[in-house]
Amino acid sequence: MDIQFQPATTEAQIARIATLAREIWYEYYVALIGRAQVDYMVARFQSASAMLEQLGEGHCYFTIESDSPGATEVGQPLGYFAIQPQPSVGKLFISKLYVRQSGRGRGTGRRTLEFIERRARAWALEGLWLTVNKGNPSIAAYRRWGFRVTEAIVMDIGGGFVMDDYRMEKAIEASLQP
Numbered sequence: 001m002d003i004q005f006q007p008a009t010t011e012a013q014i015a016r017i018a019t020l021a022r023e024i025w026y027e028y029y030v031a032l033i034g035r036a037q038v039d040y041m042v043a044r045f046q047s048a049s050a051m052l053e054q055l056g057e058g059h060c061y062f063t064i065e066s067d068s069p070g071a072t073e074v075g076q077p078l079g080y081f082a083i084q085p086q087p088s089v090g091k092l093f094i095s096k097l098y099v100r101q102s103g104r105g106r107g108t109g110r111r112t113l114e115f116i117e118r119r120a121r122a123w124a125l126e127g128l129w130l131t132v133n134k135g136n137p138s139i140a141a142y143r144r145w146g147f148r149v150t151e152a153i154v155m156d157i158g159g160g161f162v163m164d165d166y167r168m169e170k171a172i173e174a175s176l177q178p
Ligand SMILES: CC(C)(COP(=O)(O)OP(=O)(O)OC[C@H]1O[C@@H](n2cnc3c(N)ncnc32)[C@H](O)[C@@H]1OP(=O)(O)O)[C@@H](O)C(=O)NCCC(=O)NCCS
Pocket: 028, 097, 098, 099, 100, 103, 104, 105, 106, 107, 108, 109, 110, 111, 130, 131, 132, 133, 136, 137, 138, 140, 141, 142, 144
């Protein structure tokens, strides 16, 4: 399957991600963290206005697109991700990485991570990091891709909610060309 990564910089592109984010978050995270926390996190972090604010803080959003017939509904992205280069510490923060349910388990996540690693190398960064809910089965995918848990983090996000996460890190593979 052929996939491309499309930077999202305009209000229309970000609004498209907000629609996809709602779909994925309600489908995947209610079982993990409960509906009330999903309501709160979607509104606080994944609304179009919140994401536009994040662009101003150095986060770069991308959609994962496929033009293969049948890969997903016509014109709909396969997923999305956001990355934030942090040159002062030599790292790239993967702040979002979501593939819609119908596209999971077919190598899209792995190819997206390879794209992110090439970006990190092009920016002369040496490592990747992310946070993931302690109960999220996707931890297994990150381990397969070479990430290791470096810390447990409990973060107060307001509204009476906490994010109960692991921090995971991976060194950039020197063999990947920018
Ligand atoms: C995690 C996610 C981005 C991975 O993307 P994907 O396209 O499904 O992943 P891939 O098909 O590239 O598979 C990745 C690898 O991990 C393995 N894997 C994927 N999900 C797994 C799971 N739940 N348990 C065990 N292994 C898993 C696959 O076997 C595969 O191994 P390989 O690359 O050696 O063949 C995607 O499943 C997703 O969006 N999940 C829901 C939201 C989420 O948890 N996002 C991460 C937030 S921190």
